[in-house]
Amino acid sequence: MSQPARYDAVVVGGGPAGSAAGSKLAAAGLKVAILEKEKFPRFSIGESLLPHGNSLLKELGVWERVESSGFMRKYGAEFCTADKSRLRRFWFAQNLGPALEYTYQVERAKFDELLLDNARESGCQVMEETKVIGVENPDTATMEVLCEGPSGPFKIETGWIVDASGRSAFAGQFLRIPRKRPQKNRRIAIYGHFENVLRNGGKAEGHITIARIKGGWFWLIPLANNKTSVGLVIPSSELRDHGKKDLEEIFAQALQAAPEVADRMRHSNRLGQLKATGDYSWKFPTFAKRRIILTGDAAGFIDPIFSSGVMIALKSGIRAAALISHAKKEGRGLSHWDRFIYTFQVSRWMHQYAQIIKVFYDRAGFEVFMNPSPFLQIPLSIARLVGGETKLNSFDKLRLLAFQWICRLQKIIPIAPSIPSLR
Ligand SMILES: Cc1cc2nc3c(=O)[nH]c(=O)nc-3n(C[C@H](O)[C@H](O)[C@H](O)COP(=O)(O)OP(=O)(O)OC[C@H]3O[C@@H](n4cnc5c(N)ncnc54)[C@H](O)[C@@H]3O)c2cc1C
Known part of the structure; x- marks a missing residue:
């Protein structure tokens, strides 16, 4: 093998998380390679977006393209x-x-390609049909990423790895981080x-x-x-x-x-x-090491009932890129605090959905969900969550807490009419 090429950052996977992280890192002046094992456009499931994700698409500079791509308005x-x-x-x-007011239902083959093209235009070197199979000297400033491309195996040297490999969770598996199963x-x-x-x-x-x-x-x-x-x-x-x-x-x-x-x-x-x-719904207990950061589904996966996956993937990709560019400017790896805050924030976004997902799968909870009490303005708080709001205010949090208690009560005293077909 010849001398490995050197990139400031290597992104594993060119889905929404990888494209978002890559675009932001390149825009911050880093030399970035995105390694994607498939040839795009490729099929992916997860087609329903959330309105709070629109601002992320705007931040990435792709909103106009999304608007003019002929996707179905939601x-x-x-x-x-x-x-x-x-x-x-x-x-x-x-x-x-x-x-x-609206967002889009997207065919992911087209949507993901649009995001990956944007990463390419931002300056990323995108290598499709290239699978990452290993890392030498993991979590150091001179990692060697082992790749399998169309012309055979090769290595890339890098100081940063963004894992955006989706549910195959390349880095988590490679680093043998044990998974947690909230469900x-x-x-x-x-x-x-x-x-x-x-x-x-x-x-x-x-x-x-x-x-x-x-x-x-x-x-x-x-x-x-x-x-x-x-x-x-x-x-x-x-x-x-x-x-x-x-x-x-x-x-x-x-x-x-x-x-x-x-x-x-x-x-x-x-x-x-x-x-x-x-076999879904799990997460790793930590999403960041000193020089490896897990984004999107590669960090954890929550049940897709509330269509939160793409938004969390974009959000975590953008956040991870900000942390890396900041640390790189200071010539250091991610600090304990960086790693803690990143894991905490991304977990919190996931946790908010996890709470309401529990209610949805519980029969009594679903009966209340379908008849939430209007005087507590619970529907408003649920709608905010369903719309992708990840920063709920204290009133919303209290309302959702009240909602969860009403759901528990429903098991003892029927407050909302029962739904016989679910019994
Ligand atoms: C049944 C189901 C329904 C869903 N419905 C919705 C929905 O309606 N709305 C929503 O927002 N979300 C939904 N999701 C979730 C959504 O699909 C994901 O959260 C989202 O795709 C995550 O983006 P990502 O970039 O993290 O990963 P992905 O989109 O999975 O992208 C990962 C990329 O990494 C590549 N890759 C993997 N391993 C390697 C490797 N070793 N080397 C190189 N490349 C690699 C893959 O080829 C892939 O292109 C659903 C998920 C499921 C399972």
Whole structure:
């Protein structure tokens, strides 16, 4: 092997977290390489954005391009029971104000490519079809990143690694950091793209629909060009218990018990195979070492029910880049304080969602969620969270606490009407 090229920072993975971190690092004057194992555009799941993520796209300089890319506008979200007995529709404008009136439902192949192109234009050297397979001298100023590219193996020398490798969590695995699982029950998502799925009319056309079934839920995300992303989330144990292997059979069976979704899909046809992703919700206890920093899903993954993944990926990528450029200017690695604050902030964003996700999966909690008390203005606080607000004020925090207590109480004294199909 010839003498390794030297970059100030190497970013592992060119998804939203990697592109965001790379763009910011390059803009701060660092020589950056983004190593991406796939050739873009490539399929990825996670198509529903949150309005509070818009400002991050603006900060990265891609908002205009997102606006003119023909993605489906998303003005809100709706939650329902798949038996059609309950429906709650949220509008971002009503709850978050006119500045956050809408965001987008995006086909990730196109969206991620747009972000990666932006990183390239910011000055990053993007190497696609290049997989990172190891690191020599990890967490030092002279790390050697071992790569496998189209013309064979090679090495890159660097002083900083941003791990943005998504759920494959390259650095966490490599450094053998033990994972924490905040959610006891493992789940599996089965999903695909469909054509001709029935949509809401008017501005609600782009609403994401979350339809709750016993033990799980369906999502319907309307995309551009009459395409809809439909997914089913169920406990992994259901696959084991019934000895079922075939994704199509499981999906079809769940649809039979979900008239709300089945009716919308009556005249649809599937585009390509169904895919499955299993065993999610975990995080590492620490997201930063002296010279290696974990971003987006590579730091931890929370259940996607509230569509928070891309926003947290962008936010953590931007934050990680700021910490690195600051430390580099001072000629040092990340301090204990940097590492603590970064882990604390990113964990807090995840934790806020984790709390409300718990409520969503709990039957009694969901009954209250579908009938939250208006006098406490709980719906407003939930809508802020659903819109992607990660800095809830004290009133919102108190309301959410009250909401959690009401959910607990619901198990003893029924406060909200029960939903028999979930029992
Ligand atoms: C079923 C499901 C539904 C979801 N729905 C939503 C949603 O509606 N809205 C939302 O916001 N989020 C959703 N998410 C979450 C969202 O997909 C992720 O949070 C988001 O993609 C994270 O971005 P990232 O950049 O951290 O990782 P990724 O987008 O996964 O990007 C990681 C990149 O790293 C590359 N890579 C991996 N390993 C290596 C390596 N060793 N070397 C080089 N490259 C490597 C991969 O090829 C990939 O391109 C969902 C997730 C799941 C599983």
